[in-house]
Amino acid sequence: MSLNIDHLAKLARLSLEAGDHEKVEKKIQSILEHFNQLSQVETSHVAPFFHASPEMELREDTPESPVPVEELMRNAPDAFEGCFRIPKVVGEIES
Amino acid sequence: MNKNFSEASFEELRVALDEKQVSSVELTEYFLGRSKKLNEKINAYISFTEELAMAQAREADLRLAKGERNPVLGMPIAVKDLILVKDHTCTAASKMLANFKAPYDATVVAKLKQAGAPILGKTNLDEFAMGSSNETSAFGASKNPWDLTRVPGGSSGGSAAAVAARCAPLSLGTDTGGSIRQPASLCGITGIKPTYGRVSRYGVVAFASSLDQVGPMCSDALGSAAVLEAISGKDMHDATSASAKVPSFVQLAKDFQSQNKLKGLRVGIPREFFEAGLDKEVEKTIRESLSFLKSQGAELVDIELPHTKYSLATYYIVCTSEASSNLARYDGIHYGHRTQKKTMNLDELYSLNRREGFGEEVRLRIMLGTFCLSSGYYDAYYRKASQIRTLLREDFKKAFEKCDVIAGPTSPTTAFKLGEKAGNPLQMYLSDVYTLSTNLAGIPGLSFNVGFANNLPVGLQLLGPWWRDDLLLGVAHSYQTQMPSSVKGVTP
Numbered sequence: 363m364s365l366n367i368d369h370l371a372k373l374a375r376l377s378l379e380a381g382d383h384e385k386v387e388k389k390i391q392s393i394l395e396h397f398n399q400l401s402q403v404e405t406s407h408v409a410p411f412f413h414a415s416p417e418m419e420l421r422e423d424t425p426e427s428p429v430p431v432e433e434l435m436r437n438a439p440d441a442f443e444g445c446f447r448i449p450k451v452v453g454e455i456e457s
Numbered sequence: 458m459n460k461n462f463s464e465a466s467f468e469e470l471r472v473a474l475d476e477k478q479v480s481s482v483e484l485t486e487y488f489l490g491r492s493k494k495l496n497e498k499i500n501a502y503i504s505f506t507e508e509l510a511m512a513q514a515r516e517a518d519l520r521l522a523k524g525e526r527n528p529v530l531g532m533p534i535a536v537k538d539l540i541l542v543k544d545h546t547c548t549a550a551s552k553m554l555a556n557f558k559a560p561y562d563a564t565v566v567a568k569l570k571q572a573g574a575p576i577l578g579k580t581n582l583d584e585f586a587m588g589s590s591n592e593t594s595a596f597g598a599s600k601n602p603w604d605l606t607r608v609p610g611g612s613s614g615g616s617a618a619a620v621a622a623r624c625a626p627l628s629l630g631t632d633t634g635g636s637i638r639q640p641a642s643l644c645g646i647t648g649i650k651p652t653y654g655r656v657s658r659y660g661v662v663a664f665a666s667s668l669d670q671v672g673p674m675c676s677d678a679l680g681s682a683a684v685l686e687a688i689s690g691k692d693m694h695d696a697t698s699a700s701a702k703v704p705s706f707v708q709l710a711k712d713f714q715s716q717n718k719l720k721g722l723r724v725g726i727p728r729e730f731f732e733a734g735l736d737k738e739v740e741k742t743i744r745e746s747l748s749f750l751k752s753q754g755a756e757l758v759d760i761e762l763p764h765t766k767y768s769l770a771t772y773y774i775v776c777t778s779e780a781s782s783n784l785a786r787y788d789g790i791h792y793g794h795r796t797q798k799k800t801m802n803l804d805e806l807y808s809l810n811r812r813e814g815f816g817e818e819v820r821l822r823i824m825l826g827t828f829c830l831s832s833g834y835y836d837a838y839y840r841k842a843s844q845i846r847t848l849l850r851e852d853f854k855k856a857f858e859k860c861d862v863i864a865g866p867t868s869p870t871t872a873f874k875l876g877e878k879a880g881n882p883l884q885m886y887l888s889d890v891y892t893l894s895t896n897l898a899g900i901p902g903l904s905f906n907v908g909f910a911n912n913l914p915v916g917l918q919l920l921g922p923w924w925r926d927d928l929l930l931g932v933a934h935s936y937q938t939q940m941p942s943s944v945k946g947v948t949p
Contacts, residue, residue: 374827377808397770400841410843413667421693433560439795446790
């Protein structure tokens, strides 16, 4: 199987630095080799089990605001007048 | 009572508080002082919440004076730094959240505050709870109080080390694949991962949502039962929390012991937990503890959990997949680490924030999970693992037709040396080989100290059927009543 580390990094929004490639590829490759033993198990008639919860009870969809907006904004690395500020993006062409 | 509180059991402290031989303020001051002093050696805490703790302790004393009683009222507790305590930092041991201040209390913390348990501080862990040794913490590894050159286990290593060194009588951990039980074993204390859904996950930094569960750690089973009683229950803020009735776990554990319910208890011994990889000295200690249970009237039954050998691969596919999705929220815009470098567009900003904010193991797991969920590989990895998860669950269902609880080693080895397994993820993952299937199935699991091998603690793991957390606490309490030396702490 071909492992495209650049593609994975792009999907995961993780920039790579010099030396990352080889290191990550080697580690992922060895772990995937271990994962591949699962192909030995016959599962064609087995339903997947995605969640350990026996019940999923939904609550009424009623608006509540337990935490004031200002308090939530306090953790923002860059906030201005109640808005999250980011670098200028308008006019940029994304590859 | 003797004012050297580090030598007291949970029950002795409880009685002393209830009979006003000691105040919550005295206890809280004592444990804060001891924690600060010993933290230089064991690095169990990332931060202290002293003002909060003292205010809570004063209030607890007023409530005690008025005659109010509950199992944790006035009893100090340390909280894993993965769990939100309002107005205090919650770092998840990551540079990403180094300055994050919790805007609200996690439900478990709200419940502890309501019950009157003073919160001493936030304990060290592997970054985002991803690790088995505490070494991936961005704030330096916590050390094992029994041997400072060794790991305390992980990811709740700080919570375990704090209790083992008696820097806190109680602590909270979280367990996604063994993160309460493995450090409990390596540090010689008691820890329980409750049945999935027993405890709310609201306000707990998410790692793998279908596996994560908060649970108590304490020197003994009674303290663990007291905390479990306080934090359990349905929470409208967590749709996966269950409405199962919350019993008095303390009373049930005491009844189990006083009514000698070990007699006739069928204890299943899974063949697969005693195969290659298990340290011989650990095995000897485990077998001795099983003989002891037998001598108390338990019936040892051979059982099989045939898919155990697939649990490691299954677990790491499920947990990394869920983690890659859960950790997508860390964009460095709403909160979290923001790069100082100049970026040209949003994608570049996200990618740099995340590259700089996350440590190596976290990045590896995000990439691995991204791979398992990516187009073309989903069926072969994530879906396949989820099918095997069904088989692992069925293994347990079948086993519990033949036995009441399952017992075996918690960890294949005792505490290993710092640095010994760092850099080799598969070797590290193998240290959780006996605990992973519990989370995949959602059943409760408990580890408690049953002796020493090579002068290091060894934990016996008990697994129970869904919602029978009480049985595990009962068995451990019965053992500890007969073997009080098994709950001893250590001063590093």
